[in-house]
Amino acid sequence: xxxxxxxxxxxxxxxxxxxxxxxxxxxxxxxxxxxxxxxxxxxxxxxxxxxxxxxxxxxxxxxxxxxxxxxxxxxxxxxxxxxxxxxxxxxxxxxxxxxxxxxxxxxxxxxxxxxxxxxxxxxxxxxxxxxxxxxxxxxxxxxxxxxxxxxxxxxxxxxxxxxxxxxxxxxxxxxxxxxxxxxxxxxxxxxxxxxxxxxxxxxxxxxxxxxxxxxxxxxxxxxxxxxxxxxxxxxxxxxxxxxxxxxxxxxxxxxxxxxxxxxxxxxxxxxxxxxxxxxxxxxxxxxxxxxxxxxxxx
Amino acid sequence: xxxxxxxxxxxxxxxxxxxxxxxxxxxxxxxxxxxxxxxxxxxxxxxxxxxxxxxxxxxxxxxxxxxxxxxxxxxxxxxxxxxxxxxxxxxxxxxxxxxxxxxxxxxxxxxxxxxxxxxxxxxxxxxxxxxxxxxxxxxxxxxxxxxxxxxxxxxxxxxxxxxxxxxxxxxxxxxxxxxxxxxxxxxxxxxxxxxxxxxxxxxx
Numbered sequence: 001x002x003x004x005x006x007x008x009x010x011x012x013x014x015x016x017x018x019x020x021x022x023x024x025x026x027x028x029x030x031x032x033x034x035x036x037x038x039x040x041x042x043x044x045x046x047x048x049x050x051x052x053x054x055x056x057x058x059x060x061x062x063x064x065x066x067x068x069x070x071x072x073x074x075x076x077x078x079x080x081x082x083x084x085x086x087x088x089x090x091x092x093x094x095x096x097x098x099x100x101x102x103x104x105x106x107x108x109x110x111x112x113x114x115x116x117x118x119x120x121x122x123x124x125x126x127x128x129x130x131x132x133x134x135x136x137x138x139x140x141x142x143x144x145x146x147x148x149x150x151x152x153x154x155x156x157x158x159x160x161x162x163x164x165x166x167x168x169x170x171x172x173x174x175x176x177x178x179x180x181x182x183x184x185x186x187x188x189x190x191x192x193x194x195x196x197x198x199x200x201x202x203x204x205x206x207x208x209x210x211x212x213x214x215x216x217x218x219x220x221x222x223x224x225x226x227x228x229x230x231x232x233x234x235x236x237x238x239x240x241x242x243x244x245x246x247x248x249x250x251x252x253x254x255x256x257x258x259x260x261x262x263x264x265x266x267x268x269x270x271x272x273x274x275x276x277x278x279x280x281x282x283x284x285x286x287x288x289x290x291x292x293x294x295x296x297x298x
Numbered sequence: 299x300x301x302x303x304x305x306x307x308x309x310x311x312x313x314x315x316x317x318x319x320x321x322x323x324x325x326x327x328x329x330x331x332x333x334x335x336x337x338x339x340x341x342x343x344x345x346x347x348x349x350x351x352x353x354x355x356x357x358x359x360x361x362x363x364x365x366x367x368x369x370x371x372x373x374x375x376x377x378x379x380x381x382x383x384x385x386x387x388x389x390x391x392x393x394x395x396x397x398x399x400x401x402x403x404x405x406x407x408x409x410x411x412x413x414x415x416x417x418x419x420x421x422x423x424x425x426x427x428x429x430x431x432x433x434x435x436x437x438x439x440x441x442x443x444x445x446x447x448x449x450x451x452x453x454x455x456x457x458x459x460x461x462x463x464x465x466x467x468x469x470x471x472x473x474x475x476x477x478x479x480x481x482x483x484x485x486x487x488x489x490x491x492x493x494x495x496x497x498x499x500x501x502x
Contacts, residue, residue, distance in 0.1 A: 007365055018378070022379055030390075036390065039393075189335070
């Protein structure tokens, strides 16, 4: 009996001690961690748009984020977008499933807090009232240069061969693919894992919206000249040659990775679905913004 | 009971006589699962090295106040604490290393080699000896993982540390999960063979 009491006390004490050590570290590191994650995302985004350290994004360019929500009110579903306004602040626009404008509620949140999902949900919830429930769906990043849209960045995830593959797509204003980056995946190394290689990702580059809509996967080896152009970094091919060869293969389908047809098809269909849905949604959002004359910076 | 080995002997012991993978046959899951490339082996090795040293020293310091009947939960708690701390610190101050090592660090809580070393060594020995034993075990684990990774990466992908060596992929089989068992088994047999041959030569 005496034993069990000392055991309880000692275990409790060691748990508290461990908790203090971990908690203290968390307090000291959490800000730096958040900063890093954000910086990393920004780096990927700029990388997709072709901006690097030596070739930074122009001063006149800006990044705007629109967050999409599924809103339930009185058992009726609607879609909500949290968008920044041209003159400071944010507004939450609700649109019904047929694309008709329902309401626009001003949301009081700062630029620094809006990137944090919890804070954002709380503030939007307060703006809409208690009887509505919210579910965060995804976000769209809109890049502008002098107020003109130059690109969309779409983070998205879809099932791969094993688990979800998450990726970021960059589109130009006509929905042609500017670039594609695999953020996370758990495909087999050497087989499906090759989706993160340049020669696979670059196949998508430059595909127009029309070409993307009927994009299929073919199970033939990649032609040697195309492979060299896709791996321009490795093979040292000149930019003019790369552009010429890529032009030839612009309307071709995606060449499947050896031994990883499922992963290839997953990425192809995933990209297709993301772009198609996005093109539909942004047209509705643009319509509403225009009709209601809501001034947004993008 | 104090060990009669010097610090250097403790380190060498961890790498050769009591190599965690090939001699103690502990932590086989990562040895089979993650050793697909040499870089993976190195990263996991570094992570294990830190956790092993920190946990060994912690347990060695507190060895007199740990109740013998709850020592295993206490070890797990100590390991989990250090894993969390290392994970957080890496994520905050070394984001590039964390991008590569992050997933490995979180796995370490469940590694048999660390708990076993705390039970066999750190809870009986001085802080100094535990520190060097931790370093030896960590380096031994790293060496073992890198050796397996070397073979699997070279034969499976034709690369080493990510650099193209052969220019083609000889046997893709070696990077698939099941090949881990073959590589570990064959390497273990090879090292045992060397040991037997060495002993024979010594006797003769």
